[in-house]
Every structure is written in C-alpha cells, then in structure tokens.
Amino acid sequence: MKSINLPIEIAEPSTGMVQAVLSELMQHLQQLVESGLTHVIDLSSLPMSGSDRTQLETLLGNGEAQVILTTIGESRIIETAYSGIWWVRHYNLEQQLLAELIEIAQVPEIIKSHPADIRQALHRLKTTIELSDQTGEQV
C-alpha cells in the first residue's frame, strides 16, 4: 500500500518564555539553599512552544544522575547540569508521555523510599532471615 505523506507546517516561534522559567527556577533554587523548601513545576501548565522546550532542555543540560522507575510504564528522571534541578518524565506502557515536571529538590519525591515501605521491608527481611536460618540454606 502506498504510504501518504502528510506534511504539517505550523510556525513555532520562540516566545521568551525560557527566560521567565529560568528566573523562576533560580528563585526556587535559592529557596532550596536558604530554607530547604522544595518546589515542583508542571511543564504542561506553561505556555511554551516546542522550540522553547528544546531551548530550555539544552540550556539546563544533563548532569551525572539518571534514574529509571519501572511503574506500569517507565518514569525517567535526570538531574540537569544544575544540581538540585531535576527533569521528571512519566510514561505509560505505550511509551506516551503522561506528565513532565521540573522538581527543585535534593532528590525528587517519587525517588525517595517511603517510611511505611521501609518498615514493611524491615518486616519482610526479618522473615527472610528467619526462613533461611531454619532451612540452613542460603537464600
């Protein structure tokens, strides 16, 4: 079957939004330094064009840390070249982007292990140790 090419050209000018976002990030980063307060910005709530997004991404760059969460679809989280500024992307099973956020924090909320989960894990680990003791086998 012949494939049909549907070119779509829509003008996407730079809007100056990038400067505004960078200023906002600086304010939040300052707050993080001074009082340890974290902040989250939902990128879909900002009126940025495609080229704005790309420009912001290029400016912030990549740092050393990359985290992938496997949670009914992936979540990809990277620290930008600016420590404390993290770029969070949530995908579903079909690799479609569900949400895109910038978090200003030591580490994004979703990466941290929750205290209740840790207590749970403690309980399970105790059980595992007891079991391996009983059977005398290595678990």
Add this chain to the structure above:
Amino acid sequence: MSDNNLLAGELERLGITRRTFLKFCTSMASAMALSPAAALAMAEKLATVKRQSVIWLSFQECTGCTESITRSHKPSLESLIFDFISLDYHHTLQAASGDAAELAREQAMHENQGKYILIVDGSIPIKDGGVYSTIAGMTNLDMLQQVAKDAAAVVAVGSCAAFGGLPKASPNPTGAVSVADIVLDKPIINIPGCPPIPVVMTGVLAHVLTFGIPELDSMRRPKAFYGDSIHDRCYRRPYYDRGQFAKSFDDEGARKGWCLYELGCKGPVTHNACATVKWNNGTSFPIQSGHGCIGCSEPDFWDAGGFYKSISTGIGEPGQWAAGALAAGAAAGLGSAYLNKSKKATVEKDHKAVTIEDMGGDHE
C-alpha cells in the same frame, strides 16, 4: 494497613506500589491542569480514604462508555481508578446476576446511604410509563429516582445520559431524556462524548473522590476538559485562518492536512478535550486522521444536520423550501395579477374623457 478497606492496603495486595500510585496521581493532576502539589494531596487523600462506594446504572445505552473507561483489552494507568472505588453494581463488570445482583445493589445503597456516588450511562425513556427499558422488571425511570434519592452526587457519563444522545434523536420514539431532566435535587456532573475519552472519565472521578465536584460550565460539564472547543486547540487552525480547506476526502488539500470545515467539521461548536488529550492514549483524534469532528459531546448532535455538511449550511432542505415558496409566491402572484387586471379594466371602463370645456376653460 491491616484494615482491608483502606486503599493503601488494597494497593499493596494488588502489587501496586506507592510510586506507581504517585505517578498516577501526578498524571491525573496534570491532565486536569491542577498544580503538582495537588497531586501529592490527591495521593495522600486517596491512600487513607475508605474505598468510595459507586453504583453504576446502565440504561438505554450501547455500553460504549463502559468500553471506553475500562479499555479492557489492555491494562493501563487509567484502569487504576477501579482500585480506588468499590464498584458495587455494574451490569457488564459485576460477577453476580439476577436477584443476587439487585440485592447487592440495595445493600450497598443502604450501607452507604447519602454517601455513594451514582454513575449513569444511557438515556432514560419516559414514554408510555417508561416501559421501553427495564431492569429486573423495574423501569429505568423508577430505578433512577430510587437510587438517586440517597446518592451523594450523580455523574452522567456519555452523551446519552448527559443530553439524551442517540435515542433522543428525531423522532425520539421512546421519549428518551437525560439524567438532569429526571434528577432535580442532587449535584449532577455531565461527562458527555460518544463515548467520552477514557482519561476524562477517570480524571473527573479521581477529582470527585479527592477534591469533590470540579468547576462546571453552564451545561454541567467539567471546565478542565470541556472549557475549550475542539477548534480552539486544533492543530489545523492556521489553515482555517488562512482559508485553506480540503474540498473532498483524499483530495490534494486533504493530503496536505488542511482544515476540514467544508467536509462538515463541527469543531468550532464542540467542547471536548479531543484536540489536546486525544484518543487511544494520545495517539490521534478524528481531525488528525482526516475526518471532521461530528460534535459528539454536544446536545442533539444527531439532529444538527449531516455530519458532512458545514456548520454554515441549514438543517433540512433549504433548496426545497425555497422552491416551494417560489411556486406558492407565483401562484399567489397570478391570483393577485388577475385581481389587479380586473381592477384596471374596471377603472379604464369608468374612465370618462374630459375636454377642456368640461373643466370650464376656453381654447385661449
């Protein structure tokens, strides 16, 4: 987390981790244009709350709305909503049947009196006492009135429940009406669409469970999803503004992705989230696939003229009316002409020639 009714316990049993849960809340909040802080609040609230009792009544419907919300052939993040609610009654999804099912419904209503959420899909026929759709011998009309009485809120899912939908289309043989026409004393949320987009349904339900009823427009539709028209957010808008329209399907303009106004697109008068949220997990929507919007989330869209006739055309046959009026006018005109002619003839007959002597003058 030993109380099995607490949501977190449920999620634990199902192997849904806290992180997945937070991701779900984050994407719901983002889709509804709520702040990320709201996502956290949503997660907190949903985790500690007792599973919300929901009764789903299906009336004169095609089950498309249930199909849309369950996406039953593939698990998805949206289907998580079913882990936050206790779906105490649903024809298609419940295991029980017959009297046992009706008994379960009545029990849920009694236990959660004043607190359960009633979801309705399908229109309600009221002609001839409502006999055209019954469940367990009870008319839909009676069942709706009975179950709505002790509900906390009513959610009308799909265009049939919200506005009457397909059964209400002319000549409406069953006397189909919407939920809002019957239930007059409870908060109602309309989620129209034929069917509605899955994430729109789950998003609104998630909002109702955590923050209560979202902001609604004059037709009781959540503004977060129905605030804009398709036209407002359509990516083909530049072509409309420049006046570049496809004239027939698969012509040169259509292949270039031009605006579909001339092919009947009802985008300008239709409010829904199709142009931003899209269908099939953001794959595409009708206009992107080259077919005009049919206006399925607006009232009476089945009677709004043909799907392939532009909004600027008349509904019905204007050419025929004009032709009929022309014939009638000509007939009346001939009648009038006959009367005028006979009047003229009378005047001419009575005309008397006047000479200057009659007027009392001379020739000088």
Add this chain to the structure above:
Amino acid sequence: MNEIELLNWARGPGLAYATIFMVFGLTLRIFEILSLGRPKELAEVRESGVKEGWKTIIKRSIPEPRHWKLITASYIFHVGLLIVIFFFIPHTQLFRDVFGIFWGGWPSYIIDFFTVLSIAAMLYTLVARFYDPTRRILSKMSDYFAWVVTFLPLVTGYMAFHRLGMDYTTMLAVHILSVELLMISLPISKLTHAITFSMARYYTGSNNGRKGIHS
C-alpha cells in the same frame, strides 16, 4: 434553551421560516408590480421609450459628482457586502447546499478586510443621513430600520469569526438569526430595492424616452 439548541433552531426552523417568507414575499411583490403595470398612456408618445429605459438602468450607476462622498461610501458598502456574502467560504457552503452550484471562495483575510470596510462605510452613511438637515427631515423609522437589519449581520459575523462577544456557538446563532431578520425584512421594506432597482430605473427611463428625452 442552551446555546447549541439555539444554533440548531437558527439553522433549522428559523432558516426555513425566513427562506419561505422571503421567497414567497419577493415573488408575490414582483408579480404584483409587473401585473399592475402603468396607467394608460393618454398623451401621444414621441418614441417607444424602450431603448431609453434600458440605457437608464446602466446610466444611473454612474456617480453624480455633486454627492461624491456619499455615493463612494454607498458603493463601498454595497460592493463590500456582496463580496462578503458571496465569497466567504462558509457562505459558499450554504449556497452550494441550496442552489447546488459552487463557485470558489476567497481567502478569509480578504473577506475580513472587506467586512471592516463595509462596516465603516455604513457608519459613514448613517452619520451623513443624520447630520445633513435635509436628509434627516426626509428620513423615517423605516430608513433606520433598513440600516440596522443590514448592519447587524456584518457586525455579528465579524464578531463570531474573531471570537469576540459571547461564546462562539451563541455568537454564530445570533449572526444566523440576524441574517434571518434581514431575509424577513427584504420583501416588506425598502430593501426590496435589491430586486426592484432595475425595474424602477427602467420605468423612469422609458417615461422620459416617451417624452423624447435622451439622457
């Protein structure tokens, strides 16, 4: 009644009633005018007057230098209105539906330009009518009414296209209803001149011709 019900009414029964009334009314009026004809010519005619009649239809379109400002404004408004009605693409869809024939439309920004021009020209003619003492004395309610029913579709159409005023669905319904008002007024006001202007010019011309006047 919600906004979509209003729009469907305007496009459905509203358009039906307006079309029927307008076509019936205009047809009847034209039959009446033609069948009433003229009073019997009692004087001896110099010549037949037919040629002069036809000539006058064209000649009256040439502007008279004395009133050039008003005539220019009037031309701009008439031509602009016809362009907007017949060459705006959504309108061409309506005519195709009714008459079955389709002529190409023009780009929307050109139509937009002519709309603004026509609105400005109409405002000028209204002001000119009101501030000239002679014209003001001669003007009756029916003159202002004809101006209003012609002005409303232009303004509401402009507002709808540019998403001004009320929400689009309501604005579109209001625009269509204003057009229906114009359609109904056509047979029962001086707006009938749209059809009868040529007949009136012929009448005057042939009368003059019979008297031997060559203009």
